[in-house]
Amino acid sequence: MGKTLAEKIWSEHVVAAAAGEPDLLYIDLHLIHEVTSPQAFDGLRLANRKVRRPDLTIATEDHNVPTLDIDKPIADPVSKLQVDTLRKNCAEFGVRLHSLGDVEQGIVHVVGPQLGITQPGMTIVCGDSHTSTHGAFGALAFGIGTSEVEHVLATQTLPLLPPKTMAINVEGTLMAGVTSKDIILAVIAKIGTGGGQGYILEYRGSAIRALSMEARMTICNMSIEAGARAGLIAPDQTTFDYVKGKAHAPTDGDWDAALTYWKTLTTDADAKFDKEVNLNADELAPFVTWGTNPGQGLPLTASVPDPDDYSNAEDRGAAKRALEYMDLKPGTPLKSIKVDTVFLGSCTNGRIEDLRSAASVIKGKKIASSLRLLVVPGSARVRLQAEAEGLDKVFLDAGAEWRSAGCSMCLGMNPDQLKPGERAASTSNRNFEGRQGKGGRTHLVSPLVAAATALKGTLASPADL
Amino acid sequence: MEKFVKHTGNALPLRRSNVDTDQIIPAVYLKRITKSGFEDGLFAAWRNDPAFELNQPQYKSATVLVVGPDFGTGSSREHAVWALQNYGFKVILSSRFADIFRGNSQKMGLLTVILPQADIEKIWQEIESKPDTQITVDLGAKTVAYAKTTLTFDIDDYTRWRLMEGLDDIGLTFTKIDQVTRFEEKRLSFKPKTLPIR
Numbered sequence: 001m002g003k004t005l006a007e008k009i010w011s012e013h014v015v016a017a018a019a020g021e022p023d024l025l026y027i028d029l030h031l032i033h034e035v036t037s038p039q040a041f042d043g044l045r046l047a048n049r050k051v052r053r054p055d056l057t058i059a060t061e062d063h064n065v066p067t068l069d070i071d072k073p074i075a076d077p078v079s080k081l082q083v084d085t086l087r088k089n090c091a092e093f094g095v096r097l098h099s100l101g102d103v104e105q106g107i108v109h110v111v112g113p114q115l116g117i118t119q120p121g122m123t124i125v126c127g128d129s130h131t132s133t134h135g136a137f138g139a140l141a142f143g144i145g146t147s148e149v150e151h152v153l154a155t156q157t158l159p160l161l162p163p164k165t166m167a168i169n170v171e172g173t174l175m176a177g178v179t180s181k182d183i184i185l186a187v188i189a190k191i192g193t194g195g196g197q198g199y200i201l202e203y204r205g206s207a208i209r210a211l212s213m214e215a216r217m218t219i220c221n222m223s224i225e226a227g228a229r230a231g232l233i234a235p236d237q238t239t240f241d242y243v244k245g246k247a248h249a250p251t252d253g254d255w256d257a258a259l260t261y262w263k264t265l266t267t268d269a270d271a272k273f274d275k276e277v278n279l280n281a282d283e284l285a286p287f288v289t290w291g292t293n294p295g296q297g298l299p300l301t302a303s304v305p306d307p308d309d310y311s312n313a314e315d316r317g318a319a320k321r322a323l324e325y326m327d328l329k330p331g332t333p334l335k336s337i338k339v340d341t342v343f344l345g346s347c348t349n350g351r352i353e354d355l356r357s358a359a360s361v362i363k364g365k366k367i368a369s370s371l372r373l374l375v376v377p378g379s380a381r382v383r384l385q386a387e388a389e390g391l392d393k394v395f396l397d398a399g400a401e402w403r404s405a406g407c408s409m410c411l412g413m414n415p416d417q418l419k420p421g422e423r424a425a426s427t428s429n430r431n432f433e434g435r436q437g438k439g440g441r442t443h444l445v446s447p448l449v450a451a452a453t454a455l456k457g458t459l460a461s462p463a464d465l
Numbered sequence: 466m467e468k469f470v471k472h473t474g475n476a477l478p479l480r481r482s483n484v485d486t487d488q489i490i491p492a493v494y495l496k497r498i499t500k501s502g503f504e505d506g507l508f509a510a511w512r513n514d515p516a517f518e519l520n521q522p523q524y525k526s527a528t529v530l531v532v533g534p535d536f537g538t539g540s541s542r543e544h545a546v547w548a549l550q551n552y553g554f555k556v557i558l559s560s561r562f563a564d565i566f567r568g569n570s571q572k573m574g575l576l577t578v579i580l581p582q583a584d585i586e587k588i589w590q591e592i593e594s595k596p597d598t599q600i601t602v603d604l605g606a607k608t609v610a611y612a613k614t615t616l617t618f619d620i621d622d623y624t625r626w627r628l629m630e631g632l633d634d635i636g637l638t639f640t641k642i643d644q645v646t647r648f649e650e651k652r653l654s655f656k657p658k659t660l661p662i663r
Contacts, residue, residue: 145569
């Protein structure tokens with residue numbers, strides 16, 4: 001029997017295997033940021049260990065950093081200490097770091113692909129659950145905890161039990177105004193936040209093949225929201241074209257060798273997935289979440305559900321709690337929900353194509369006077385590119401705030417937070433209670449819906465304008 | 466890592482599903498650079514509510530958390546495990562844990578035990594009616610015992626052995642480090658390096 005793509009990449013990275021033990025897996029790339037690494041570096045120091053492969057390790061500052069006044073010292077002393085600790089650790093252990101103000105600084109999952117350091121067939125880890133983003137290149141990429149960060153720093157390996165595999169087949173053609181964000185929100189609504197637990201997802205089918213690399217990254221990014229540690233897409237010409245010419249892409253003879261290898265990275269025709277899920281792209285519509293977990297989503301044309309309609313007691317209780325937190329009444333049309341803040345950014349939707357698509361809706365118009373629109377590019381390079389294309393002007397002229405790169409309001413660790421009771425339409429990945437600021441309420445949306453909502457003041461798609 | 470062999474303690478019932486790691490500890494509490502002091506951030510948003518289970522005097526001494534399905538979803542932050550341990554929890558019982566959270570807990574010696582939801586419901590009822598109920602979790606025997614009930618649970622033998630011996634994963638991997646070196650010698654030469662280009 002053939003192998004799935006995930007199984008192929010896994011088996012090519014097994015350093016040691018023994019019955020009854022986890023496989024020891026080699027890690028090709030380790031991405032680091034300030035929040036989940038200080039205790040790991042401390043562990044190395046205590047045990048007198050060094051970083052085994054600084055040449056396969058790269059760090060950036062993203063979670064904690066301000067998106068305003070980045071040329072000034074970080075105002076919050078605790079945030080500053082964490083960032084300073086990363087700088088000290090990287091200097092001491094010889095790890096390349098892109099600090100705030102550096103042209104390569106940005107969200108770790110935006111930086112890897114834009115440097116060309118994310119390539120097909122690799123194993124990639126980071127102390128961040130959205131590492132699954134890199135799976136869009138046909139890499140096996142997943143988030144790890146700080147103990148594992150220390151393990152990878154010390155040994156460039158991880159002991160892991162092989163997961164099961166699940167195919168997510170998306171056939172058909174997306175209608176205008178429907179994006180990869182809507183695909184993944186629909187997938188999560190279908191299989192639930194626990195549906196992917198214990199699996200690596202492989203997104204397949206004609207609708208996936210038709211997507212750009214950045215759109216694929218949005219899908220893989222949110223695999224974790226379906227409970228899967230990793231999600232991937234087999235590399236194809238779209239992938240190869242994207243990687244070619246990037247700073248760390250192979251060149252000359254290496255490129256040819258790499259390309260020959262990358263073309264083998266597909267699921268064999270006779271391979272069997274442990275589970276398959278099918279979605280019809282033709283039927284998808286712009287999606288929005290109404291609750292407090294990413295599985296609580298519906299098409300924008302729907303209304304807030306009634307908890308009593310759920311047959312399962314757990315779902316009923318969760319829906320009740322969610323509606324109370326979100327201050328929503330059953331039966332309210334989603335399009336009538338008024339929003340205070342629109343956040344455009346994050347490792348899910350903070351790339352240049354996301355900014356372009358939002359700008360195409362906003363161009364020449366003004367945002368609703370009742371709300372603020374925060375635009376936070378995923379990286380300093382994305383910001384520069386957007387400025388070169390005049391997108392900053394489009395947003396500023398519309399009345400938006402144009403910020404510097406970072407995770408920002410996706411997790412509200414820096415000053416960019418919702419106030420208690422404030423309601424946001426957000427292109428990020430998590431609508432958990434308090435995620436974007438204590439007491440804040442989040443509706444997850446695509447960049448197109450975010451832009452239309454910013455103009456209208458209530459949840460809307462461009463077709464509603 | 467501290468060895469985990471057997472633990473007996475009072476339990477706290479938390480009838481909520483999908484408790485993500487942002488609920489276990491919000492991002493604003495993640496700025497420390499140590500593994501200690503995170504207890505203040507544990508369930509921070511909910512602790513303002515006097516009715517929240519953690520604020521109930523009858524559960525003050527609880528060391529076993531009994532919680533609904535899909536505990537620990539979302540962010541990979543190991544701080545969630547540290548916060549639970551810093552507060553004093555030794556064992557979490559649930560019908561489903563998120564993958565990354567479970568992995569993190571097993572690295573730190575916080576025991577996560579999977580039981581059928583029907584059993585979790587019975588334990589909830591027991592500890593809600595008798596909060597001083599003692600629960601004994603025996604990793605050697607793979608059992609959870611309370612009142613007159615004894616339940617068995619599954620855990621892979623390798624993880625069980627590591628937890629019971631309190632073994633450090635990095636130390637174990639260093640015993641295979643020659644194999645890592647040999648693997649590195651055969652890696653595909655075109656794989657990228659992070660060293661600055663030019």
